[in-house]
Amino acid sequence: MKYIIAISLVGLFSCNNNTTSDNDPELNPASTGIAAPQNISYTILSQYPHDTSAYTQGLEIYQGKLYEGTGDYETSTLRITDWKTGKVTQSHNMGSEDIFGEGITIFKNKIYQLTWQNNLVYQYNINNINKPIKTFQWPYEGWGITNDGTNLIVSDGTANLYFVDPETFKVKSTIAVKDNMGSVPYLNELEYVNGFVYANVYESNFIVKIDPESGHVVGKMELANLLQPTDVVANRTNVLNGIAYDSTTKNFLVTGKRWPKLFEIKLN
Numbered sequence: 299m300k301y302i303i304a305i306s307l308v309g310l311f312s313c314n315n316n317t318t319s320d321n322d323p324e325l326n327p328a329s330t331g332i333a334a335p336q337n338i339s340y341t342i343l344s345q346y347p348h349d350t351s352a353y354t355q356g357l358e359i360y361q362g363k364l365y366e367g368t369g370d371y372e373t374s375t376l377r378i379t380d381w382k383t384g385k386v387t388q389s390h391n392m393g394s395e396d397i398f399g400e401g402i403t404i405f406k407n408k409i410y411q412l413t414w415q416n417n418l419v420y421q422y423n424i425n426n427i428n429k430p431i432k433t434f435q436w437p438y439e440g441w442g443i444t445n446d447g448t449n450l451i452v453s454d455g456t457a458n459l460y461f462v463d464p465e466t467f468k469v470k471s472t473i474a475v476k477d478n479m480g481s482v483p484y485l486n487e488l489e490y491v492n493g494f495v496y497a498n499v500y501e502s503n504f505i506v507k508i509d510p511e512s513g514h515v516v517g518k519m520e521l522a523n524l525l526q527p528t529d530v531v532a533n534r535t536n537v538l539n540g541i542a543y544d545s546t547t548k549n550f551l552v553t554g555k556r557w558p559k560l561f562e563i564k565l566n
Contacts, residue, residue, distance in 0.1 A: 334478040338507065338519035339566040340550075347384030348553050348560040350531070352377075356402035356411070356443065356487060357540035357551065360424070364542060364551070367402035367411050374399030376411055376420075376427050381551060381560055390427045392420065401442040401487055403450060405464050410450060412440030419467055434467035442488035444495065446510065451495060453485040459495065459510065473513035475506075482506060482515055489541040489550075496550075498539050505541060505552070519565075521552060529558050 352375075356367035364381040368374055374393025379386050392411070393399055400412035408431075409422040417437060420430040438454040445451060449470060450462040461471045475482045475497075484500040494516070495508040507517035521538055529535065536555035543550055544562075553560040 330476055330478055330480055332476060332478045332514050333516075335506065335515045336517045338505075338517045340519055340521075340563045341566060342524075342561055342563055343549060344562040346381050346560045346562070348557050349379070349384060349386055350534075350556050350558050353536065353555045354487075354540040354553055354557070355400045355555075357542040357553065358402055358404055358489075359542045359544050359551065360404045362546075365402060365404065365409065365427075366540075367399050369393070369399045369414065371395060371398050376402065376409065376422065378427065384560070388427060390429075392430075400440040401444075401453075403443045403445050403488075405445045405450060408464075410443055410464075412436070412443050412452070414441075415439055436467060441500075442486050442497065444488040444490040446490050451488060451490060451510070453488055453497065455484060455486070455500070457481040457483040457485065459485065459488075459508070459513070461510075473510065475508055475513045475515060477506075477515035477518075487539050487541055489543050491543045496541050496543075498541060500539070501537055503538055505538075524552075524561055525554075525557065525559065531556075 352368045353370040355369045358365045364379045366377050366379055372393050375389050375391050377386050377389040397416055398414035400414050402409060402411045407424040411420045417435055419434040419436050421432040423431050441455045442453040450464050452460045452462055457475045459473050460469050463470055486498040486500040489496045495510050497506050503520050503522040505519050506515045509516050534556055538554040540553040549562050549564050551560055551562055
């Protein structure tokens with residue numbers, strides 16, 4: 299996603315420029331009865347080249363390979379990348395004038411790829427990304443997708459997370475995501491790690507950590523200023539988007555839409 303502009307995210311951005319009172323309950327009383335999310339600090343371990351043609355929508359590490367779903371209509375792809383070099387080793391162009399690729403996840407050797415406003419979800423065999431083996435219908439917009447080992451978890455640009463049956467793509471349950479100030483919409487790319495859902499918040503520098511049982515945001519990290527001014531191409535380099543977790547190193551890879559760099563980070 300996308301071409302809309304998120305003007306205001308109540309509660310999430312209110313603390314963007316305030317580094318002294320974020321967690322002061324006297325200055326920021328909880329309006330929802332939910333504890334304020336903890337700030338998550340991180341360390342940048344490495345940075346790698348990233349294909350600046352990739353309008354990144356989904357990012358996932360699987361068996362040592364980086365899988366990436368990209369959007370922007372005709373240039374939408376499903377691809378495999380060597381993230382250390384930035385070289386795209388395989389790419390399937392699945393976009394068209396009407397089809398806009400979105401998030402991806404890998405579940406039981408199947409890749410699921412959302413589309414934005416087409417109400418379609420493509421399923422591929424992990425050994426062949428060149429042709430879908432099944433297509434599902436989806437009643438909402440497709441933004442981000444991950445899985446918890448049992449369910450697929452899907453976002454649609456609202457504050458909702460949908461828990462979906464992998465065999466039928468039918469919704470089993472829905473949670474609304476909130477923090478101490480209220481609803482948290484524009485949930486985009488997702489990654490499930492150690493019992494929590496990490497989500498990019500579209501048009502922001504934030505990744506939020508969500509308890510999938512309650513829908514409460516329990517943590518957030520701000521990734522502003524990852525790129526240097528020389529990395530940014532006007533009207534082309536776009537927003538932060540893309541979270542992949544490496545279960546081997548316990549580190550995350552993060553990037554953005556048409557970013558020239560991919561960052562390996564460790565949560566502190």
